[in-house]
Structure formats: structure tokens, C-alpha cells
Amino acid sequence: MTLLSMRGIGKSFLGVPVLSGIDLDATAGEVHAVVGENGAGKSTLMKILAGVHVPDRGTIEIDGAPVAFGHPLDAQRAGVAIIYQEFNLLPERTVADNVFLGREPRRRGLVDRAAMEEETRRLLGELGESSFGPRDLVRRLSVAQRQVVEIAKALSIDARIIVMDEPTASLAEHEVELLYALVGRLRRRGMAVLYISHRLREVFDLAQRVTVLKDGARVTTVPTAEVGPAELVRLMVGRELHDYFPPRAAPGDIGEVKLSVRGGGNRKLRDIDLELRAGEITGLAGLQGSGRTELAKALFGAEPFTVGSMTPYRPRSVRQGVAAGIGLVTEDRKGEGLALRQSVRDNALLVTRSRARRGHGAGVKSLLEEVRLSPADPEREVRYLSGGNQQKVVLAKWMTVAPAVLLLDEPTRGVDVGAKAAIHDLIRRLAKDGMSILMISSELPELIGMSDRVLVMRDGRIAGALPGGSSEEAIMSVAAGQGAPA
């Protein structure tokens, strides 16, 4: 039974067509994946469904009845919920507050907290969630738990269509499992789930059908059982794509120690011993909250070590870190990586321009091509780029200054398959040219494929070191604390 039917959807921004003639439908109990390159128009299409953008053309029907949304609330009332990659939760309020934000149940004019918490508890129970409760502050929850809150919110408005825009981009591997289970529950409730992801594995694990967008047009819609991963990639990118990683460093490629830490520690880290060498890519694995990002920030000088020694330099501030030739590609591109209202060029050159002595910034244009920015227009404001393309700008920003040590925290988050392969090649090339690289990635296949060796963190310490090419299981068992190889 067709629950949702979008027909001939078209949309232009400032005269530039972004979507044209898109058809998309979904039936009750279906997970329908939407895939495509960065900037293909996936998020825009979903925002149209959620009432954020008004389409220039086309119709939307829900349960056979035409609908037109002028405002996100209209879409909510029609049973559409959307979970953005960047959450819309209020960190200082409780889970129950967030679930009922703007729709608080009232009794005699006052907010009925008891009813609110009771209902939230019921929804969390329905989602099989027991690790937190209605009274917990959202600030204290992990990303995965926040996602559960978002989904509870969707259930509370009686949504029948749920859009998830790159829901796993900020999740650790084991949290992805939890999301799978949740999506399964939603399906069984007869909801339709529209699922956007750049991780093909998820598309095949979860979805019954997949729609491929390219340059704002629909390429095809097919049952996932009838295509293979390679075929799907070809549909998305328009050409064959190798699915292997660039070769690891040979022993001779690895040079002198660029950065070494002995007994480093601060509020969140303890007993850090670490050596980063020229030409080597060191992978940093660990669960959410194990201290990976904190370690990168300590090395960079943003949250410096308070104890221990670090040679040859010990940055006590970001400026010292930058001056010492350390770069950090942050995992939080909106909060920490980009000045959204500035142009691509101004963002890419910001590090160069903050240095007292500047070698002239490497050609921005060629860099943007190297990271596969699309459109490769340096004058465009960053906020108008799609998510994956914004990520590429964060990368380009550090490429302009070619640091000696580059710390990459989830460098390919939200980046499409084609660009991802290009970025992997680029990272390996930088290492080959003598850069020392520390790479964090929640996507274990990527981490394993790229790293010459893998350090695993747990509870703010380095719990183990594994050689390149170790299995996911080996890494996970150290990360979870079951037996630690030295």
C-alpha cells in the first residue's frame, strides 16, 4: 500500500536548478534508501517532504490525499518526521522536555510533567531503550542516545513517515547495530522510513528499495535485491570505482619521529605514550567517549596535556600548535570547522591568513579539485554547500598549509563514495610525501584500510596497539576491554 508518493518534484535555489522531476514513493513498512553523490539533492528533497522548503514544481500525496506543506509543522501534522544529521535537541533540558517540546501536555493550564515523563518512558520502552530515562539531561547523552530521543519524538507525534538524513554519520560501529534494531521496530509498526546514507552496507542491510539521485535527477529506483554494490556505485557516480584502499606504507617509507608523547595526561586522558612518524598513517580506534577526539585536541594544543612530556614541541595553545606545524581536521564541522557565512576560499585560506609569516597559500582552486568539491566554486558561501561538500572544505583548509603532523578526526564524515576514494588517495599521498598522520574514524573498514597501525583507546588511555590490517573483531575486543594485546 503506497503511503507516500512524491511526483515530479522540482526546486531551484536562486535560479539554479537543484532538483528536477523527482518521483519517490514509499509503502507502509518499507525502508526506502536514497543515495547519490554529495550535492545530488538528497537533503533538499527530504527538506521538501518535511516542509522546510517549498517545491517549485510537483505534488506530494500521503495516503492518496494531496498535501502541501508551507511549514515544518504542517508536515508534522501530516505524519512526517525528519531526523537531521545535526540534531535539534536542547542540551540543557531533559529528555521528556525535548520529546514534547512545543506540544507539552497541560492540565489546568500548567505543564503536566508527570504525564509527559510517563509518556516518554512508555515511548523509550517501546524503542527498547533502558540506558537512560525521561529525566536525564540531553547534554549527558551520547550521540546514539540522542538519536533515540529524536526517534521517540517522532513516535510521539504519531509520525508514519520518518526521514533519516545520514543517521549513522556520527555513530560508532556498535551503535549502528542499535539503530538497525530501531529501524526494524519502526518498520514493524507499519511506518515508512526514508533512509539517506553514504554507507552502502547499510543500504543493503536495511532497505528494500533504493532510489539513486544524480545531479538533481532520479537515475532509478530498484529493489536492493536486484542490484549489487558495484552496480549501485556505478549508478551513483556514473563510472566504475575501485573499492580498495591505497597501498600501505612500505617499511622504508616510514621516517623519523615527528611527535612523541610520554605519560601525557589531562582531565580526560591518562598515561598517553605515543609516537607519530613521518610517512605513517596511525589509526586511532575506540568507542564513543573513549578519548580519541580529546587526544587529537591535546596534541593540537586546543586542550593541552597538563602532565607528561611531549617532544619536539608541546603546544599550549592552538596558535602554538599551528606554528609548530600541527593541523586538526575537526569532527564537528559546523561548530568548530567552518565559518558558514564566508566563502569557500575564505574558509580554505583561514589558517594561512592567521599565521604571521605566510608562504603563499597553495592554489585554492587545484586543492578544491583534489578534494572533489562540487561545485568547485571558491566564491560560494559555505552554508550553501551540501553536507559532504562542507566536509571537503574543512579538509582543504589544512591542506593549504601542509602541516608536518595532520590529525584527522572523522575526515570523510558525510562524504560520498567517489570523493571518499579520492580523499583516501590524497591522505596516503600526503603521508608518502612525508607528512605524519593520525586518523580517527568510527567506520572501522575505513580505519583498517587506511592505517599502517592502529591504536585503540579505552577510558582515556591507549589500551592497545595493533598492526595494520587487523580485523574488526580484534580492534573491537580491545576497545571494549576484553583482553588487551600489548
Added chain:
Amino acid sequence: MKRTIPILVVLAALLAAMAVVNPFFLEPAGFLAFVKRAAPLVILAAGQYFVIVSGEFDLSVGSLVTVEVVVAARLIDGQESATWWVLLLLVAIGALVGLVNGLVTTLLSVPSFITTLGMLLILSGAVFLWTGGAPRGALSQAFRVFGRGDLGPVPWSVVILVVVAAAAVLLMRADFGKRLMATGDNDRAAALSGVRVARTRILAFVLSGLAAAVAGILLGGFAGVSAQVGQGLEFSAITAVVLGGVVLGGGRGSVVAAMAGAFSLEALFALLNLYGISGPLEYTVQGVIIIAAVAAGAAQFPSRLRAST
């Protein structure tokens, strides 16, 4: 650049209206007289722009202008020979007040709204204490030249305005301008890119203080010495910047547009004057403009939120 166009259209319309009402305005002398009258506010708007685009406010510039004029009159007291060192001192006072505003705002984390409001009160009080309400002394001829004299056919204040405007535009094109914009847009991202965020903002306040010093020097000669000379100028400057489409909160808008906003405001005042409406009503007009301009900016806000995922 695109965002500069609306205010240029507004300005062109206002100038055309002035020309219709008063044809003298079309003659070089008439036009230059208008620019001369507008120069102090345009310079103040340029200074205020730096602060606003970095994400802050400077409410102290009006009383700073008064301080500059009152101090100049008292110290010069009619002696031509004192002119030059007093000019230097005035510039130093402007820079110092800006520096204090900047240091308190960044290092002590006092919101600039409060810091500069405090500075406004402190400076007003100081002027009152020092003059007892009626400023003493007199400016020298050499000092007055800047506000009312000419360099050949062109008023001195127009020459100074051109220099200040060119400097402001160049500054915004230089690395400093880019760092300032990034700081106002997302100071965390700027800091993590190695930008000295605090120092950048302090510099913006210093520039605003310097602009007030220059505006004070021009106004002293143009309008004469009084304890009210700078009254309300902070609001006029902020109104002008906002009218130029510069976004409160920082990171967006051009200095050319801010200065065009100041010209537009002056043109509007001049028009109102021609129709015999003036004085207190100017405040009302400014109030309406500032609310309308910010509301117009806010009307685009949802699309800004929607921009990306």
C-alpha cells in the same frame, strides 16, 4: 557585493529626491556640502562596522566624540601652537578608550553591550564633572580647518573621509579583514584555525575608538564646542550600519554598505529638514529604521537556518 546593492539603490533614491527638492544639491558645491556634513557619521559607521562584524557593539562612540571635542577646546584654549600635540592626544584617547572596551569585553568576558554602555556612562559623567555642564576653552583656527576649511575646492573633511574610507576598504580586503569576518561568524572555528580571536576583536574596538576621535575632530570644527556634540551618535552609527544590511551578531556585510547606510541616513535627515521636520523626530525615524532594517534581515533568517545539512 550582492548585499551592497539594496542600500546603494536606497541611497540613489534619496539623493535623487534631494536633487528634486533642492536643485542646488546638483551643483558641486551643494553636493560637497552634503558630503562634508555626512563625513563624521560615515566615519563613525565605518568604525562601528568593524565592531559589529566581529560580533560586538560599541555604544560608547557618541560620548567619546563629546569627550574629544571638550578636551580639545579646554587644552587648546585658543592657542594655535597647541593644535598639533592636542590632535595627537585626541587620537591616543580614542585608541585608548577602544583598547579598554576591547580588553574588558574579551579578557573579562563582559558582553560588549554592557562594557560599552558602562563606558558611555563613565565618559558622560567625566565630561560633566570636568566641565560642570558648560565646556570651557576654545578651539584654534588650525583645528577648525579640518571641520570647516577647504583644500582647494574640496572641503578638508571630504578629503579625510576619502582617506578613511579607502583605509577601511583595504583593511577588510587584507588578512585582518578576513580574520575579523571569520571571528564574527564562528569564533570557535576561527580560534581552531589559529586566529587570535581576542586580539582581533580588541583591534576592532580600537578602530572604532580611532574613528570616534577623527569624527570628533571634524565635528569640533564643524559644529563647534558643546557638551551635546556627540549625543546620540552611537545610535546613528549603529542604525547606519544596520541600514547597510550588516547583520548584528557578526560575520556578514560590507564596510562599503555600512558607509552607504550612513550617507542614506544623513540624506534622510536632510530631506526631513527641508520639509521642516527635524530635531527630536530624527530619533523616531532612526528607531523605525533600525527596527525595520533588522526585521528585514531577520525575515531571511529561516532560509539561513535551512541552508544545509
